[in-house]
Amino acid sequence: MQMAWKEVKKSKMKFLILGSIIFLVSFLTFIISGLANGLSEDNAALIKNLPNGQFYLNEDADQTYNLSKIDEKQQEDLLKKYTDATAISIQMGFVNDADDKQFSVAFVTATDSKLFPNVKENEIVLDSSLKDDGIKVGDILKNNQFSGEFKVKGFTEKQTYSHAPVAFINMKNYQEIYRVMEMQTVFIPGSDAPDSIKGLESFSNKEFLNTIPSYGAEQMSLNMIIWFLVVISGMLFAIFFYMMNVQKIGLYGILKAIGVKTSKLFSMMWYQMLLITVISLLLSVGLSQVFSMVAPSGMPFSLTMQTTLTLSAVFLVIGFIGATISGFQIKKVEPLQAIQQGEM
Amino acid sequence: MAIFEIDEVKKSFKTGDVTEQILKGVDLELKQGEITALVGPSGSGKSTMLTIAAGLQRASGGHVMFDGKDMTQMNQEQIRKIRSSEFGFVFQSAHLVPFLTVEDQLLLMLDVAETKMNKKQQKQEVAKVLDLVGMSHRKDAYPSSLSGGERQRVAIARAIIHQPKMLFADEPTASLDSKRSKEVMEIIRNLTKTLKITTLMVTHDEEMLPYADRIVTMKDGLLA
Ligand SMILES: Nc1ncnc2c1ncn2[C@@H]1O[C@H](COP(=O)(O)OP(=O)(O)O)[C@@H](O)[C@H]1O
Ligand SMILES: [Mg+2]
Numbered sequence: 001m002q003m004a005w006k007e008v009k010k011s012k013m014k015f016l017i018l019g020s021i022i023f024l025v026s027f028l029t030f031i032i033s034g035l036a037n038g039l040s041e042d043n044a045a046l047i048k049n050l051p052n053g054q055f056y057l058n059e060d061a062d063q064t065y066n067l068s069k070i071d072e073k074q075q076e077d078l079l080k081k082y083t084d085a086t087a088i089s090i091q092m093g094f095v096n097d098a099d100d101k102q103f104s105v106a107f108v109t110a111t112d113s114k115l116f117p118n119v120k121e122n123e124i125v126l127d128s129s130l131k132d133d134g135i136k137v138g139d140i141l142k143n144n145q146f147s148g149e150f151k152v153k154g155f156t157e158k159q160t161y162s163h164a165p166v167a168f169i170n171m172k173n174y175q176e177i178y179r180v181m182e183m184q185t186v187f188i189p190g191s192d193a194p195d196s197i198k199g200l201e202s203f204s205n206k207e208f209l210n211t212i213p214s215y216g217a218e219q220m221s222l223n224m225i226i227w228f229l230v231v232i233s234g235m236l237f238a239i240f241f242y243m244m245n246v247q248k249i250g251l252y253g254i255l256k257a258i259g260v261k262t263s264k265l266f267s268m269m270w271y272q273m274l275l276i277t278v279i280s281l282l283l284s285v286g287l288s289q290v291f292s293m294v295a296p297s298g299m300p301f302s303l304t305m306q307t308t309l310t311l312s313a314v315f316l317v318i319g320f321i322g323a324t325i326s327g328f329q330i331k332k333v334e335p336l337q338a339i340q341q342g343e344m
Numbered sequence: 345m346a347i348f349e350i351d352e353v354k355k356s357f358k359t360g361d362v363t364e365q366i367l368k369g370v371d372l373e374l375k376q377g378e379i380t381a382l383v384g385p386s387g388s389g390k391s392t393m394l395t396i397a398a399g400l401q402r403a404s405g406g407h408v409m410f411d412g413k414d415m416t417q418m419n420q421e422q423i424r425k426i427r428s429s430e431f432g433f434v435f436q437s438a439h440l441v442p443f444l445t446v447e448d449q450l451l452l453m454l455d456v457a458e459t460k461m462n463k464k465q466q467k468q469e470v471a472k473v474l475d476l477v478g479m480s481h482r483k484d485a486y487p488s489s490l491s492g493g494e495r496q497r498v499a500i501a502r503a504i505i506h507q508p509k510m511l512f513a514d515e516p517t518a519s520l521d522s523k524r525s526k527e528v529m530e531i532i533r534n535l536t537k538t539l540k541i542t543t544l545m546v547t548h549d550e551e552m553l554p555y556a557d558r559i560v561t562m563k564d565g566l567l568a
Contacts, residue, residue, distance in 0.1 A: 003441075003444070003448075006443055006444060010442070010443035010486070011443060250439070251442070254441075257400060258428065258502070259424050259431075259457070260428075260456050334401075336395055336400050338439065339395075339435050339514075
């Protein structure tokens with residue numbers, strides 16, 4: 001494939017332009033994908049951190065968890081039958097510190113379970129992001145619907161819900177603040193969770209995420225941008241190689257005339273496409289990893305190597321398809337055309 | 345025996361509803377090592393004749409026999425193989441690969457022709473042939489920095505480096521001035537004579553005719 005490489009060397013500018021476009025588009029894709037993932041974590045880490053299982057909401061709840069109320073008797077039966085199961089309630093709310101500074105949190109309470117911290121009455125366990133706001137273990141927090149006081153017992157890592165830090169509180173306190181006795185949902189982890197329970201509607205973890213109002217919309221628009229960029233880069237490949245091939249029709253014709261196989265012309269193009277794409281992707285993978293390390297901590301950004309590699313593979317496939325489609329011209333070129341055109 | 349035999353070759357082109365008969369049954373035998381010049385008025389079908397013989401387009405009828413085999417009966421891949429290893433081409437313009445140096449152009453041809461040489465032998469062969477066409481001093485140059493005559497000499501070197509049996513040349517000197525044309529013709533004549541290459545050459549330049557062993561004239565799709 002010396003010929004392919006020699007062309008790249010001779011027409012550096014052309015390939016540099018293609019390379020930088022691929023680099024920019026793939027970098028942008030990685031960043032947006034990091035944001036999408038970061039926002040998703042920020043929005044629903046509480047749910048995403050749970051093992052796979054089933055959530056159950058009241059059938060009449062219109063698939064909205066804060067309208068759902070699980071009958072107390074039924075909850076008791078379920079928790080007895082499925083020992084790993086837990087009943088959970090979540091509501092958005094506020095806590096105030098000693099200086100009366102207000103923090104928005106997602107209050108979460110659950111029946112005894114390995115999945116969540118066990119919190120005694122008048123205690124509170126907070127997401128560690130609130131440390132940045134100066135809250136320490138032992139601080140006293142208040143809520144205007146709550147007669148008592150919360151004592152900060154500890155922090156958990158990466159427990160957020162609906163873009164707010166989670167505050168785990170005891171069930172008794174929760175019932176006082178929100179004046180409800182029933183829990184919103186029952187979660188049964190593992191694969192033995194039944195598909196249907198009378199009077200309840202079941203949701204997989206993923207389906208449950210989509211009942212969080214902002215979650216679906218947010219993820220959908222970001223994912224659309226990502227796939228849009230991927231498709232655009234595929235088209236860029238196709239268009240770029242198309243233009244390059246058009247310029248080279250005369251050359252292809254003469255090469256065919258002297259007996260170069262069409263397959264060799266294709267591999268030449270593939271080699272160039274691979275070379276440019278791999279270099280551009282290496283650069284943007286590297287840079288996006290650097291970005292992910294230096295991104296400000298308040299920015300919801302989470303980009304795993306796994307994601308970047310998957311997207312890179314998609315870019316390679318798309319580039320290959322784009323280049324190959326444009327390469328059909330090569331197949332059509334008649335040697336005679338070139339000779340009769342006359343150039344160099 | 346003739347190495348190359350064109351037998352009752354016909355060619356017609358269809359443009360819209362009109363079918364035009366360009367070649368009306370051409371017969372021609374080429375003897376090994378001879379240079380045959382094909383002359384005739386413009387539009388009489390010389391290039392069409394040459395490209396059919398060279399396997400660059402197909403005849404509508406008749407036979408093209410090379411080395412005892414009928415090329416009109418071969419498939420695309422068989423014809424490609426013959427073109428790459430047994431034929432050489434020179435055209436009005438040199439058609440060099442813009443991003444390859446003079447030396448690389450010739451190395452490429454040796455690869456395409458699948459000659460059984462290692463890299464070192466290939467380089468020696470290239471040096472030898474560049475010497476024959478007087479281009480050794482420009483072996484690292486790119487086509488864009490060569491003059492028209494120099495390009496054409498490289499094109500000739502590319503056409504014969506793999507020691508083809510046949511050389512097809514369509515007005516190889518048309519883009520050159522009289523002095524350069526003669527130089528190029530000298531080279532073609534010397535090379536084909538030493539290598540015993542059979543040459544079919546289209547020309548409309550009277551000055552080139554003395555270099556041919558034989559002259560045939562095309563008129564209205566027939567050889568006179
Ligand atoms: N691919 C083609 N389609 C239609 N007509 C063609 C084609 N090639 C050649 N012709 C016609 O055939 C005639 C002979 O062309 P050509 O062989 O190039 O003549 P010459 O080389 O003797 O000048 C011309 O009238 C030309 O227009
Ligand atoms: Mg002609």
